[in-house]
Amino acid sequence: MPPRWGMAVDLDRCTGCEACVTACRAENNIPTVGDTQAARGRAMHWIRVERYFEGEFPDVRVKFRPVLCQQCDAAPCEPVCPTYASHHTDEGLNAQVYNRCIGTRYCANACPYSVRFFNFFQPRWDKPLHLQLNPDVSVREVGVMEKCTFCVQRIKAAEVQAKAEKRALKDGEPTPACAQACPAQALVFGDLNDPESEVSRLSRSPRGTRLLEDVGTRPKITYLQRQSPA
Amino acid sequence: MIDGTLAPSHPRTPHEINDDLLRPVLRTTWRFYALVAFLGAIVSAGIGSWLYQVYRGFGITGINWPVYWAFYVTNFVFWIGISHAGTLISAILRLVNATWRPWLFFWLIPYPNQRLIWPNFRSPLVWDFFAITTYLTGSTLFLLLPTIPDFALVRDRTTGWRRRIYGALSLGWRGTPKQWHRLESAMQIMAIAIIPVAVSVHTIVSFDFSMAPVPMWHSTIFGPYFVAGAIFSGIAALIIAMAVLRRFLHLEAYLHPVHFSNLGKLLLMMSLLWAYFIFSERLTTWFGNEPSEMEVFWATQRGGYSPLYWTMIVCNLVVPFVILSLRRLRTISGCLIASLTVLVGMWLERFLIIVPSLSHKQLAYSWGSYRPRPVEIVITTATFAAMGLLYVLFSKAVPIISVWELKVGARARTAPHPAPAGVAAPDASAELWKARP
Numbered sequence: 246m247p248p249r250w251g252m253a254v255d256l257d258r259c260t261g262c263e264a265c266v267t268a269c270r271a272e273n274n275i276p277t278v279g280d281t282q283a284a285r286g287r288a289m290h291w292i293r294v295e296r297y298f299e300g301e302f303p304d305v306r307v308k309f310r311p312v313l314c315q316q317c318d319a320a321p322c323e324p325v326c327p328t329y330a331s332h333h334t335d336e337g338l339n340a341q342v343y344n345r346c347i348g349t350r351y352c353a354n355a356c357p358y359s360v361r362f363f364n365f366f367q368p369r370w371d372k373p374l375h376l377q378l379n380p381d382v383s384v385r386e387v388g389v390m391e392k393c394t395f396c397v398q399r400i401k402a403a404e405v406q407a408k409a410e411k412r413a414l415k416d417g418e419p420t421p422a423c424a425q426a427c428p429a430q431a432l433v434f435g436d437l438n439d440p441e442s443e444v445s446r447l448s449r450s451p452r453g454t455r456l457l458e459d460v461g462t463r464p465k466i467t468y469l470q471r472q473s474p475a
Numbered sequence: 476m477i478d479g480t481l482a483p484s485h486p487r488t489p490h491e492i493n494d495d496l497l498r499p500v501l502r503t504t505w506r507f508y509a510l511v512a513f514l515g516a517i518v519s520a521g522i523g524s525w526l527y528q529v530y531r532g533f534g535i536t537g538i539n540w541p542v543y544w545a546f547y548v549t550n551f552v553f554w555i556g557i558s559h560a561g562t563l564i565s566a567i568l569r570l571v572n573a574t575w576r577p578w579l580f581f582w583l584i585p586y587p588n589q590r591l592i593w594p595n596f597r598s599p600l601v602w603d604f605f606a607i608t609t610y611l612t613g614s615t616l617f618l619l620l621p622t623i624p625d626f627a628l629v630r631d632r633t634t635g636w637r638r639r640i641y642g643a644l645s646l647g648w649r650g651t652p653k654q655w656h657r658l659e660s661a662m663q664i665m666a667i668a669i670i671p672v673a674v675s676v677h678t679i680v681s682f683d684f685s686m687a688p689v690p691m692w693h694s695t696i697f698g699p700y701f702v703a704g705a706i707f708s709g710i711a712a713l714i715i716a717m718a719v720l721r722r723f724l725h726l727e728a729y730l731h732p733v734h735f736s737n738l739g740k741l742l743l744m745m746s747l748l749w750a751y752f753i754f755s756e757r758l759t760t761w762f763g764n765e766p767s768e769m770e771v772f773w774a775t776q777r778g779g780y781s782p783l784y785w786t787m788i789v790c791n792l793v794v795p796f797v798i799l800s801l802r803r804l805r806t807i808s809g810c811l812i813a814s815l816t817v818l819v820g821m822w823l824e825r826f827l828i829i830v831p832s833l834s835h836k837q838l839a840y841s842w843g844s845y846r847p848r849p850v851e852i853v854i855t856t857a858t859f860a861a862m863g864l865l866y867v868l869f870s871k872a873v874p875i876i877s878v879w880e881l882k883v884g885a886r887a888r889t890a891p892h893p894a895p896a897g898v899a900a901p902d903a904s905a906e907l908w909k910a911r912p
Contacts, residue, residue, distance in 0.1 A: 282534065285537075285539055286539030286540045286541075286542075286843050287534060287539055287540065288540070293840075295838075295840040297840075312838075312840070321687060321688050324595070324597040324598060324686075325597075325598050325599065325600070325686065325687060326595055326598055327594060327595050327598040327600040327601045327604075328594070328595060329595045348533070349600060350538075350543035350544060351598070351600060351683075351687075353540075353541070353543045354541075354543050354544055354687055354689060354833055355686075355687035355688065355689065357688055357689075357836060357837045357838070358837075358838060358841075359540065359541045359836055359838060359841035362540060363533070363540070363543060364532070365532055365533050365534030365538075365539075366531065366532040366534040367532060387532040387533075387534075388532060388533065456838075457837050457838070460688050460837065461688070462688075
């Protein structure tokens with residue numbers, strides 16, 4: 246059975262430190278757009294930490310929620326793409342094929358989570374940042390949509406390694422940059438088809454919820470709701 | 476049926492009809508060149524802006540995360556609507572054989588959309604592509620068929636390269652009874668075929684929105700709502716085009732107040748139909764009280780987009796209703812004013828369907844806003860100028876009012892036993908359709 250990659254996010258553990266955001270940017274060659282463009286809503290972040298404030302001052306409680314592509318099983322972005330740039334892999338990943346993308350931006354409109362980002366300009370890296378680009382990840386050009394891939398390059402590398410060593414993948418072997426960087430271990434990645442994996446165990450938690458589940462997208466990310474009292 | 480083809484006080488002989496209607500094709504004044512230069516300048520600015528955008532990237536527009544569609548998609552839907560409506564109106568009028576029909580479908584050129592390389596047949600954009608190419612082919616045929624006799628007329632009055640071009644376009648037309656019969660059959664078939672095509676095309680344009688799980692896009696009403704809006708804006712554009720032609724090509728003898736009054740009544744009916752659709756859409760949304768939809772609902776009803784929303788209501792309902800329901804105000808100028816407001820209102824309608832929903836999707840964190848940047852305003856203006864330019868050039872290349880159909884209308888009026896216009900084969904008095912030697 247092919248793996249079915251998924252993630253569990255424990256909101257009780259998330260401190261909102263944004264280490265995941267930084268790690269993702271470094272791993273996936275996500276360009277920075279500068280303050281002017283960021284103010285115009287062109288900033289890209291494949292993972293973001295949403296902050297929600299509850300209560301009235303001074304009795305305020307902040308709630309963090311890391312939001313990345315939910316890798317939906319019934320992804321609204323996939324059928325609308327006229328060129329199959331957004332398509333489903335047999336490992337359940339919601340892949341984006343940059344060379345097929347012609348920039349209709351339809352997928353980003355259809356995505357209820359708004360986790361797809363468009364390259365409004367040709368990306369640039371100020372020196373010496375261009376020297377730290379990850380060679381395993383293609384650099385996207387202007388006019389192309391991009392999004393979280395669950396660090397598919399890491400998954401593929403782990404699979405190739407396991408195959409070379411003639412063994413099965415171990416739980417936790419491929420880990421996306423965000424989960425690896427999370428100091429509180431709020432993000433747990435793994436194979437949902439393996440009932441013994443950590444991510445499967447957490448996903449079965451009674452605290453588990455899925456973001457905008459009522460839209461019917463069947464996301465593969467499970468959020469474990471906070472249970473600590475305010 | 477109102478017979479206003481030719482007012483009784485203005486009996487025009489076939490020769491006069493030839494002179495009046497072929498004049499724009501055969502003679503060119505400085506005003507034509509001035510108009511072409513003016514519109515051409517705006518279109519050039521638009522093309523230049525577009526090339527600059529291709530060079531720099533979409534970033535020079537105002538679109539952003541999460542509002543990825545804005546002015547350009549608004550223009551796309553708006554112009555598709557206008558193009559559909561014109562052909563549709565013409566086809567319906569042809570079928571019901573209304574003798575006051577204005578024969579003005581030449582100004583319709585569907586907005587081409589060829590962005591698909593590897594089609595995913597699940598994508599509404601791919602449906603769009605096929606629908607639009609079908610429609611482009613069908614409406615071109617629909618437009619060319621009835622112009623064949625007029626191309627022949629122009630062929631017989633020109634010399635040199637123009638004679639050769641019009642000769643090719645007229646497909647060897649000689650005006651034999653057999654040819655007339657075939658032309659009538661072909662036109663009747665196209666008039667029937669183009670209606671379902673036009674309805675389905677605008678429905679599919681609406682599917683671009685209603686297939687996506689976006690608040691207030693995901694609606695079953697969108698298909699008929701968009702078709703009604705297309706006809707509504709199309710009639711308005713038709714009235715404007717007719718008023719402009721009447722004034723500048725001096726066609727007062729052919730386009731009478733009764734034409735405008737009747738089209739005005741049609742516009743009034745469509746205005747009420749449009750109001751019914753928006754009322755149904757708004758009421759069901761409000762009553763259903765679904766949280767994410769209500770955010771979009773209130774953003775348009777009384778939030779940041781409400782000035783545009785209420786302008787739309789005034790332009791699409793209040794002004795046309797007041798002007799067009801009062802006989803005293805339903806003059807040519809009255810119809811023109813109502814049509815201009817309808818065009819503004821319908822453009823706003825398309826904008827208000829697209830942008831408020833995208834800026835208020837389900838997750839409150841991702842809410843955003845949109846403001847157009849200069850390049851979008853220039854290109855939008857250029858689409859209007861391009862429409863005018865194409866129409867002006869068309870009026871130069873093609874007799875803008877079907878000459879032979881007018882003659883059939885004139886004959887139907889004067890003959891003792893009038894044959895239905897557009898159906899009678901004019902074999903009995905063939906000299907009427909002959910070009911002046």
